[in-house]
Amino acid sequence: MPKPVVAIVGRPNVGKSTLFNRITGGRVAIVEDTPGVTRDRLYRDAEWCGRQFTLVDTGGIAARLDDPLVARVRSQAEQALKEADVIIFLVDSRTGITADDEEIAALLRRSDRPVLLVANKVEDFSDPAVTHEFYRLGLGDPLPISAAHGMNIGDLLDQVIELLPETPAGEEGEALKVAVVGRPNVGKSSLVNHLLGEERVIVSELPGTTRDAIDTYIRRGDKEYILIDTAGMRRKSRITVSTERYSVLRALRAVERADVVLIVLDGTEGVTEQDKKIAGYGHEQGKASIIIVNKWDLVPRDDKTMARYREAVQQELIFMSYAPVLFISALTGQRVNQVLATIDTVGAAASRRIATGTLNTVVREAVLLTPPPAVKGQEVKIYYATQVKVKPPTFVFFTNRPEGVHFSYQRYLENQLRQAFGFTGTPVRLIFRRGRER
Structure with a gap:
């Protein structure tokens, strides 16, 4: 079953991508001081206390609609809201409430989705006054965090988990x-x-x-x-x-x-x-x-x-x-x-796997049809082969002289495997190792 979706929204440059990277555990979203860097929705899976969900980083929602690209970014963010099961509304504790914040809050109140109001860039967590202003947005108690320093992220994720819908048991197909x-x-x-x-x-x-x-x-x-x-x-x-x-x-x-x-x-x-x-x-x-x-x-x-x-x-x-x-x-x-x-x-x-017996039937026929050329008068023997990996299909050939198998003969063996087994669209890797005849 699809995982529940948590969307991070807010005006430009409040730290959405920093929070996204902090939760997903790596530098996935682009973080830069220039407003408007994140344009499209960015999806990644995350997990907290055994619950898995998909986290979505969105472009900043700005009130200015005269720029066509800004308007389309807003449309993308609004579509993410429709998909989300939980919304994290990120605001900047340093700059306080802006006109964009108020417009986003009005949008979220109409979204019929659970919303967590989160005040980012908090430096003094002992001072409750840093978040008082944001009660005006009418979205409940603001939670102070510092995404850059990882402060209070655990408390935020605890609240996210509480709001996630229950998902039916079952395994998700391999996409x-x-x-x-x-x-x-x-x-x-x-x-x-x-x-x-x-x-x-x-x-x-x-x-x-x-x-x-x-x-x-x-x-x-x-x-x-x-x-x-x-x-x-x-x-x-x-x-x-x-x-x-x-x-x-x-x-x-x-x-x-x-x-x-x-x-x-x-x-x-x-x-x-x-x-x-x-x-x-x-x-x-x-x-x-x-x-x-x-x-x-x-x-x-x-x-x-x-x-x-x-x-x-x-x-x-x-x-x-x-x-x-x-x-x-x-x-x-x-x-x-x-x-x-x-x-x-x-x-x-x-992803195709070839049975060892079938593989060696093809290899023996290929070697009988065209034996590997000798090196300095010494015969090169191919004893047998086995597949050791998929994605890409990888085969190990055992021979008396691994260094003596010429590149052109390696290509010949690859072509014989492709002719016998297809392998359309995928590389085929051949590895030659020293071995003895079985």
């Missing part, structure tokens, strides 16, 4: 984690929104709109997925803002924890050097991958364009020739329905 990565403005968020069927992440023509890696749970039939929309990854030489540096780091970490990586390309631009670096990171991490050529509706084409384009993409990304290539338009929805089915295929391939 497939899918990271959506690529350069800025290639259409990652548009793809995620189309898969979700709603605007769960902000879409803007302005490159760099998505700054955090955002987890979104979806279910299609009996299949469960967690889509991780990430910030666009620029070249290091073009990263000048510290916030964006954190975003790229977060995108890379999103790849590390994903089961499947969607590498989104701009079909109007082809494969760039940065695309190769982004794809290479997923490959090095051993992640199942799908290459998504987006904006296909904008590419002038004939009946041979797709075949030529696929060949060019596979040539540029030759190190991951195992990855399927999909041509879509996230704007019009063209072929987007193929994405989840392909995710299922490559996710299953990455």
Whole structure:
């Protein structure tokens, strides 16, 4: 069953992301003194006293609506309120009540959700006067905390647990984690929104709109997925803002924890050097991958364009020739329905286990068909193999001369395994160790 949701809301720069990081136990949300750094909803699981819940960090809610992006951030925060089971309303004890605080309080009183009023940045917990002003907001007793120093966080979480709804017993299905990565403005968020069927992440023509890696749970039939929309990854030489540096780091970490990586390309631009670096990171991490050529509706084409384009993409990304290539338009929805089915295929391939007997039948036939070349006149023997890991499928080959198995022969064995067992969309790792014939 889905975990209960706790949303942290408040005006910009009151310490929401600091509190989020304190509760989740790591530097997950971007923390910076510039107001408005957190734009989208950021989800992470948390636990306190044996109760699990999903914590949501939201963008600051500001009264100024003349800025279109501020208005959309407000809309995102309001949507988080609708999803939340408990709301933490964070205010700043140093600055006191502002017009934004009063507007948010009015919004929360209409939300029909349990609200905890929390005064952050408190320095003297022995002085009750620091929170008296906030009774005016009409949301009950304000709880003083210091998110930066971890003061009173336990008391806050105790109150959160008391307000959480009871969840039915039962195990939650194992969701497939899918990271959506690529350069800025290639259409990652548009793809995620189309898969979700709603605007769960902000879409803007302005490159760099998505700054955090955002987890979104979806279910299609009996299949469960967690889509991780990430910030666009620029070249290091073009990263000048510290916030964006954190975003790229977060995108890379999103790849590390994903089961499947969607590498989104701009079909109007082809494969760039940065695309190769982004794809290479997923490959090095051993992640199942799908290459998504987006904006296909904008590419002038004939009946041979797709075949030529696929060949060019596979040539540029030759190190991951195992990855399927999909041509879509996230704007019009063209072929987007193929994405989840392909995710299922490559996710299953990455988790596939091969019985040792079946594996060695294939290995013996491959060796008999093409024996490994001798090294300095000495024969190289492959005795047997076994699978030791999935995600990616990893095989250990036992041989009399591990150092004598040439790279080209390793590639030959990999191709034989792929031909026999599929492994569409996933890297295959081969390890050679010294052993004796069994």
